[in-house]
Amino acid sequence: MRLVLTENLTPQMTLARNVYKMGCVYLKAGQRNISKYRERLEDLGVDYVYIHDEASEGIDIPEVVSEETRHKCQDALRTTFSTLENNMPIDVNMFKGPVNTLMAEIMNNSEVQVSLTDISSMDEYTFGHSVSTAVYSLIIGQELKLPKEQLQELAMGAILHDVGKVRLDSRVLFKETKLTDSEFEQIRKHPEYSFEILKYCRNMSNDAKMISFTHHERLDGSGYPRHLKGNQLGLFSRIVAVADVYDALSTNRCYRKAWPVNKVVDFLTKIAGTELDNELVAALIKKVAIFPNGTEVKLSDGSYAIVVSQNEQMPFRPVVRVVRDKDMNAVHPYGIDLMRDLNITIVASQMELEMEEEEQKKIIV
Ligand SMILES: [Fe+2]
Numbered sequence: 001m002r003l004v005l006t007e008n009l010t011p012q013m014t015l016a017r018n019v020y021k022m023g024c025v026y027l028k029a030g031q032r033n034i035s036k037y038r039e040r041l042e043d044l045g046v047d048y049v050y051i052h053d054e055a056s057e058g059i060d061i062p063e064v065v066s067e068e069t070r071h072k073c074q075d076a077l078r079t080t081f082s083t084l085e086n087n088m089p090i091d092v093n094m095f096k097g098p099v100n101t102l103m104a105e106i107m108n109n110s111e112v113q114v115s116l117t118d119i120s121s122m123d124e125y126t127f128g129h130s131v132s133t134a135v136y137s138l139i140i141g142q143e144l145k146l147p148k149e150q151l152q153e154l155a156m157g158a159i160l161h162d163v164g165k166v167r168l169d170s171r172v173l174f175k176e177t178k179l180t181d182s183e184f185e186q187i188r189k190h191p192e193y194s195f196e197i198l199k200y201c202r203n204m205s206n207d208a209k210m211i212s213f214t215h216h217e218r219l220d221g222s223g224y225p226r227h228l229k230g231n232q233l234g235l236f237s238r239i240v241a242v243a244d245v246y247d248a249l250s251t252n253r254c255y256r257k258a259w260p261v262n263k264v265v266d267f268l269t270k271i272a273g274t275e276l277d278n279e280l281v282a283a284l285i286k287k288v289a290i291f292p293n294g295t296e297v298k299l300s301d302g303s304y305a306i307v308v309s310q311n312e313q314m315p316f317r318p319v320v321r322v323v324r325d326k327d328m329n330a331v332h333p334y335g336i337d338l339m340r341d342l343n344i345t346i347v348a349s350q351m352e353l354e355m356e357e358e359e360q361k362k363i364i365v
């Protein structure tokens with residue numbers, strides 16, 4: 001299995017994972033000749049899909065959380081948002097079941113590195129983002145060895161942290177161009193809206209509720225809405241801040257493309273110690289695959305390879321399978337363990353190469 005750019009789909013490729021739209025399966029895994037759906041997938045805003053082909057035979061992409069559990073959590077969020085849109089009171093109890101399953105899977109897969117690339121469509125962004133934020137928060141919480149009850153509270157607060165976005169104008173929330181100052185002000189109100197919605201909810205601890213209010217605050221006081229700093233920010237707020245930034249940068253947004261994991265990790269490392277908590281950033285980075293299995297990379301000898309498996313001791317040096325030479329011609333595939341062959345390095349990930357191409361196109365235009 002591997003992840004390919006939708007525009008690079010060929011008739012020989014079979015869909016390896018379901019593609020969803022509004023919570024329903026839009027294309028089912030196993031669909032042959034997936035290239036005939038290319039235009040429809042592009043219209044849907046799906047830039048990447050997981051496929052099976054000869055070049056990626058035998059490559060497994062282990063996931064910390066199953067697709068089914070992610071979608072159960074997203075369903076609960078979809079129901080909550082539509083309840084709020086109809087001005088009805090919400091019941092956070094409905095998250096208990098999905099959150100417990102999420103926790104159980106993360107605990108059972110504690111050895112698995114996160115290689116999640118969310119391919120959900122843009123109209124589902126808030127739901128996908130909320131679930132991923134809960135997943136990353138739990139991974140950090142688990143690294144800190146928090147007790148189960150605390151992990152449960154953390155996950156509840158994290159999954160509902162952006163619920164106030166229901167009160168924002170969707171034209172502003174999904175605007176593709178630069179926001180004006182007043183639009184920015186509107187967006188910045190969502191932590192307060194989230195807290196207003198959650199503050200009277202039963203079955204949710206105060207610490208969990210506070211996450212909604214404080215997840216955009218930063219340790220150095222540069223965040224919003226209250227410019228809180230340092231000790232004013234509790235552990236849950238600090239954890240979800242890291243998880244929120246990590247997911248926001250590593251997924252597609254309406255105004256920019258997803259960043260590759262290595263670039264996200266660089267960025268987080270830069271703001272660790274000032275804006276974000278150093279120890280918590282380190283805890284998350286330890287658990288993510290820098291070059292996830294099934295993604296394409298460019299090697300220092302100019303050739304192109306697919307990542308086959310991880311070397312935990314050296315996250316920047318996985319095992320790869322070379323599939324194209326420097327002139328992009330297909331070659332008979334061969335494997336290299338970059339931990340053993342130290343003369344070769346990864347110079348760019350698939351996403352970086354695509355980003356470079358986009359930049360070049362902009363320059364040419
Ligand atoms: Fe937020």
